[in-house]
Structures are given as C-alpha cells and as structure tokens.
Amino acid sequence: MRILVCCADWGVPVGGSAGSSVHLRAMAAALSRLGHEVRLLVSNGAGPCPPGLSVATVPHRRLWPAIFGLVERARGCPAPAALETGGVSTVPAPGAVTDAPAPGAVSLKTRLYYETLPALADRVEECLVHPIAFGRAVSRMLADFAPEAVYERYALCQTGAAGALARAGEGRVPHILEVNASLARERTEKADDWLAGPWRLFAGRQEARLWRGADRVVCVSEALGRRIAEAGADPDRVRVVPNGVDAEAFSPDRPKGALRRLLGLGDGAVLIGWLGALSPGRGAEEFVRLLGQTLPQVPQARGVVIGGGPLDGTCRTLARELGLADRVHFTGPVAHDRVPDLLVDLDMAVACYPPQADFYFSPMKVAEYLACGLAVAVGRTGRADQAVTDGVSGLLVDPDAPGAFARALVGLCRDPDLRARLGAGAREQAMAGPTWLGNARLVEREIEACFEARVAGGGKWA
The missing domain is CATH 3.40.50.2000 (Glycogen Phosphorylase B;)
Structure with missing residues (x-):
C-alpha cells in the first residue's frame, strides 16, 4: 500500500542521529522493506544520515528575524547581515539579552524586545502558522500521492495532518499517530515566562485533541499509554509498541577495532x-x-x-x-x-x-x-x-x-x-x-484492521 509518513516537528531532522530522528527514519525504512510505497513529509530534512526514501520538506520560517529587521530599519539601524544575504541569522535568540547589561539594569522595554516578543513570535509560528503550511502540504500529498494510510510522529500543536485528513473526508485514510512523549507537559513545564500558562493550556488541549482524534495511537510504553487514555483517547485504539532496533546493523559480528x-x-x-x-x-x-x-x-x-x-x-x-x-x-x-x-x-x-x-x-x-x-x-x-x-x-x-x-x-x-x-x-x-521490522508489521496490521473495521462499520473506522 501507499503510506505517507509525516513529522511536522522541526526539532527532529529526518537524517539526524538523536533517537527521535532514528525512530522516524527506521519506521519509514521498515515499512518500505515490507513492500509498501513510502514517502516522507517532514519539517526538517537535514542530518548526516539520509533515509534513502522520497522526502518532501515543509520548512518552518521564523517570524521574529523578519520582524526584527523591519523594526531595526524603522529605527534607522542597519539590518542584520543574515537578513540581507540569506545567511545564518544574527538576530538574538529568545531569552538572550544583547550587550550583556549588568544584572538589574535591564529595562522592561529591553526584555520585551529581546526576550518576550521573540518567544511570542516563535510560539505563534510553531502553534498557529506552521500547522497551516504543513496541512496544505499533506492535502497536496493526499491528492498527488493518494496514500492509503498516514503514519505521523506526534509533534506539539502540529494539527496540520489531522486537519487535512478531516477535510479529505471521514474514513477516507486511516491516521496512525506515533506518540513518544507528552510534549505539552515536557516543554511547557520548562517555560518560566508569563507566556507559559496560556501556552500550557493551549498545548495541552491540542495534544489531547490529537490523541483522541487518531484512528490508532502507537506509543512506546504502558505508562504513556495510560496517560493517553486518561486524556480521553479510546483505550481500544491505543497500542504499546516499544522502541526497536535494526538487528542486522547492530550485530556482534561487525568488524571490531x-x-x-x-x-x-x-x-x-x-x-x-x-x-x-x-x-x-x-x-x-x-x-x-x-x-x-x-x-x-x-x-x-x-x-x-x-x-x-x-x-x-x-x-x-x-x-x-x-x-x-x-x-x-x-x-x-x-x-x-x-x-x-x-x-x-x-x-x-x-x-x-x-x-x-x-x-x-x-x-x-x-x-x-x-x-x-x-x-x-x-x-x-x-x-x-x-x-x-x-x-x-x-x-x-x-x-x-x-x-x-x-x-x-x-x-x-x-x-x-x-x-x-x-x-x-x-x-x-x-x-x-522488538525490532523496527517487527514494529512495522504491527503498524501494518493496525492499518489493515482499520480497513476491516470500516467495511464492517459501514464506512467508518472503529
């Protein structure tokens, strides 16, 4: 079958070496090894380990550098070189105050300009703007590639794929959501500014909505499965599939030294x-x-x-x-x-x-x-x-x-x-x-179960 594998999280480069990138790449490769036609749609196509599959990228565009450049021009200051040349941005990152003023000497205006506004712009981009762009890309894939299933790695506030599937019509394509963590809890609990409260509330609601709406939720542990069910997801649609390994690549028979x-x-x-x-x-x-x-x-x-x-x-x-x-x-x-x-x-x-x-x-x-x-x-x-x-x-x-x-x-x-x-x-x-290939077989069976349930249920998933 044709399977679209999605990851809207720009913190997960498809060719990266962190566990999140490995998981994404390994599952796509394993589904391909089972004979399925697999395409990847990601927000970050970087990394030293390309997946060897067709990859389309929906890059995120940080709003703050553009806003910063406009404000600096209005103030009569030269625009940062990166904004003029397309190079690496020299705009201060959220939370970084330039010129290192003495403790207690930072004005509210300076903090607003260098800390609060960049953080707000980044969250607006992540939670509101990027999901729209990603959803449009999924809609194009639904029309051009015509996948028979969508397998998505859960990313905070990234409702684009779910929205595109909903617009395509209920019961048309099963949505399998892979969940590796409660990102709403992990990320918002680390925030300590005045935006943290509203962001935590919004992110938590979006997370629960995605978990409840997926046709199947595949998670890595029983503890996480319980948390997903407590958020309102149907326990009968939650499957525990621990992280696997490529037992051919990771082998004691490899040359040593x-x-x-x-x-x-x-x-x-x-x-x-x-x-x-x-x-x-x-x-x-x-x-x-x-x-x-x-x-x-x-x-x-x-x-x-x-x-x-x-x-x-x-x-x-x-x-x-x-x-x-x-x-x-x-x-x-x-x-x-x-x-x-x-x-x-x-x-x-x-x-x-x-x-x-x-x-x-x-x-x-x-x-x-x-x-x-x-x-x-x-x-x-x-x-x-x-x-x-x-x-x-x-x-x-x-x-x-x-x-x-x-x-x-x-x-x-x-x-x-x-x-x-x-x-x-x-x-x-x-x-x-568990191995990645075995995990892919489990996902394959869940997709087939969705189709069988649709036939039995008169066109709706169960």
Missing part, C-alpha cells in the same frame, strides 16, 4: 560504555559519577561516552574533578550509522537514568546494546524488566541502592566469562524483538 583505534586504546583495556545524547535526564552525568566509583577499583578499565550534546562540557569537567580525565573518553557527536562499529568494541554498556517519578521512555540505547551482544547493566526503571532479563541478558540494578551499580560493573570487569554469557543472552533477546 574502530573505537579502540579512535581512542588510542589497546586490547587490554576493559571498556565500559554509555551511548546517547548528553542532555538533562538522559543519564550522562550519572554515568560519569558511576565511573568515579568503579574505575578506581579496576585499573585496566576505561569509561567511554559515545555521543554529544549540551552537557558535554559539564561531563568532561566532572571527569576532571573526579581525577579521571585520562580514563574517561568522549567521542563527541557520532552519526548514527557509525554507532554499531563503536558499540561492538565495548566490553559492557550502561543505562543509568536519574530518578524520575513518571518514567515513560523506551530507551533505544538498551535495544542497541542488546543487539550488539553486550553485557549490560540497566537501572530498574520504567519497563527495564521487560527489556532485560536479569542474570540472563543483562543485570538489573536498583538505582536507589548505594553502590549497587558500581558493584555490578566491577563484577563484570573482573569476570569475562559472565560478560560473554550475558552478551550471548542479550543478542538472543534482541533477536526476539
């Missing part, structure tokens, strides 16, 4: 690795602190942080403060298609998320560790006990027990036979799923 050559390490070093974005809440700082407890007990061990992000400098500084500057190695950002060749050089891998009251993620890194046949130590958080069988495919650790993680890692460092046994169990569990 790339990571050790990159870091200048010999075969005698025992490598303890962590993979992911160095962002708050992902466990990067926790991993470096864990190495501070582990490495002093195992002289031949080294820590490896694979990935980049805003906490890169913080983690490097922390490693120096712990006296581990020469024993903790940072690769920096890595394109996702290079990750398998680095993972296979590790002797073990860690997932150590910080304590969270409502952990609803499905860590992609754990699936990739398992597929590479690594011995893993994973905190008992969220659905970890479903992803890892304790003592068989890895070690489940109580993150609240003092020293438990360090003891697990020290034991793995000192017992190569245990590492080998757990690694074999990890690969076996990864092959049993």
Whole structure:
C-alpha cells in the first residue's frame, strides 16, 4: 500500500542521529522493506544520515528575524547581515539579552524586545502558522500521492495532518499517530515566562485533541499509554509498541577495532560504555559519577561516552574533578550509522537514568546494546524488566541502592566469562524483538484492521 509518513516537528531532522530522528527514519525504512510505497513529509530534512526514501520538506520560517529587521530599519539601524544575504541569522535568540547589561539594569522595554516578543513570535509560528503550511502540504500529498494510510510522529500543536485528513473526508485514510512523549507537559513545564500558562493550556488541549482524534495511537510504553487514555483517547485504539532496533546493523559480528583505534586504546583495556545524547535526564552525568566509583577499583578499565550534546562540557569537567580525565573518553557527536562499529568494541554498556517519578521512555540505547551482544547493566526503571532479563541478558540494578551499580560493573570487569554469557543472552533477546521490522508489521496490521473495521462499520473506522 501507499503510506505517507509525516513529522511536522522541526526539532527532529529526518537524517539526524538523536533517537527521535532514528525512530522516524527506521519506521519509514521498515515499512518500505515490507513492500509498501513510502514517502516522507517532514519539517526538517537535514542530518548526516539520509533515509534513502522520497522526502518532501515543509520548512518552518521564523517570524521574529523578519520582524526584527523591519523594526531595526524603522529605527534607522542597519539590518542584520543574515537578513540581507540569506545567511545564518544574527538576530538574538529568545531569552538572550544583547550587550550583556549588568544584572538589574535591564529595562522592561529591553526584555520585551529581546526576550518576550521573540518567544511570542516563535510560539505563534510553531502553534498557529506552521500547522497551516504543513496541512496544505499533506492535502497536496493526499491528492498527488493518494496514500492509503498516514503514519505521523506526534509533534506539539502540529494539527496540520489531522486537519487535512478531516477535510479529505471521514474514513477516507486511516491516521496512525506515533506518540513518544507528552510534549505539552515536557516543554511547557520548562517555560518560566508569563507566556507559559496560556501556552500550557493551549498545548495541552491540542495534544489531547490529537490523541483522541487518531484512528490508532502507537506509543512506546504502558505508562504513556495510560496517560493517553486518561486524556480521553479510546483505550481500544491505543497500542504499546516499544522502541526497536535494526538487528542486522547492530550485530556482534561487525568488524571490531574502530573505537579502540579512535581512542588510542589497546586490547587490554576493559571498556565500559554509555551511548546517547548528553542532555538533562538522559543519564550522562550519572554515568560519569558511576565511573568515579568503579574505575578506581579496576585499573585496566576505561569509561567511554559515545555521543554529544549540551552537557558535554559539564561531563568532561566532572571527569576532571573526579581525577579521571585520562580514563574517561568522549567521542563527541557520532552519526548514527557509525554507532554499531563503536558499540561492538565495548566490553559492557550502561543505562543509568536519574530518578524520575513518571518514567515513560523506551530507551533505544538498551535495544542497541542488546543487539550488539553486550553485557549490560540497566537501572530498574520504567519497563527495564521487560527489556532485560536479569542474570540472563543483562543485570538489573536498583538505582536507589548505594553502590549497587558500581558493584555490578566491577563484577563484570573482573569476570569475562559472565560478560560473554550475558552478551550471548542479550543478542538472543534482541533477536526476539522488538525490532523496527517487527514494529512495522504491527503498524501494518493496525492499518489493515482499520480497513476491516470500516467495511464492517459501514464506512467508518472503529
């Protein structure tokens, strides 16, 4: 069948290496491998890992730089060079006050001009303007490509695809909505300006409306599924499909040595690795602190942080403060298609998320560790006990027990036979799923179920 895969979130580049980009690209590729004709419609077509499928882009256009340029011209100031040449914008980002005035010296007018108005313009663009442009693009795809199903990655306030499908007529094309997080909660809770309250209310209503209106909602965990049902979505239309892995690309059979050559390490070093974005809440700082407890007990061990992000400098500084500057190695950002060749050089891998009251993620890194046949130590958080069988495919650790993680890692460092046994169990569990191809088959069945229900229901989905 013809399937249109949509992502209106401009924070998710289709060729990026973050988990969100990988998920988008992997599902589109897996649906294509099942024999479907797949086209992608996205807001951000950038990134070093193109999907190898037909991609159309609906770029967002920031309103504030244009407004800023007009105001500056009216004031008799030269327009920023980027606005004249089409280069990179030199307009201050929302929240940034230029010329660094002394604390307490910033006037209300300055804050309005450099903070409030840019933030307001960006939210108007994101929540009101871009959905219209994206919806028009979906309508064109419905006419030209004539998809038999639309599979969309949920993005905050992006109602364009749902609106286009509604205009096309109820029951014409099933809408499968993939939800990976409650973005209304995640993003609006971080806002601390006067816009936060109205934005939170608007975003929450739009989120619940999208969840309720989709023909199927595919989410990554039971906890997230419960939240979606509490927002008013029909529980019978909610499906839990955890993040998968490409078990062919992530394999213990890949040639080894790339990571050790990159870091200048010999075969005698025992490598303890962590993979992911160095962002708050992902466990990067926790991993470096864990190495501070582990490495002093195992002289031949080294820590490896694979990935980049805003906490890169913080983690490097922390490693120096712990006296581990020469024993903790940072690769920096890595394109996702290079990750398998680095993972296979590790002797073990860690997932150590910080304590969270409502952990609803499905860590992609754990699936990739398992597929590479690594011995893993994973905190008992969220659905970890479903992803890892304790003592068989890895070690489940109580993150609240003092020293438990360090003891697990020290034991793995000192017992190569245990590492080998757990690694074999990890690969076996990864092959049993979830995989991206298996997830695509589940989505395929849900689309077919929508068509069967339409026939049984006289033209309406059920």
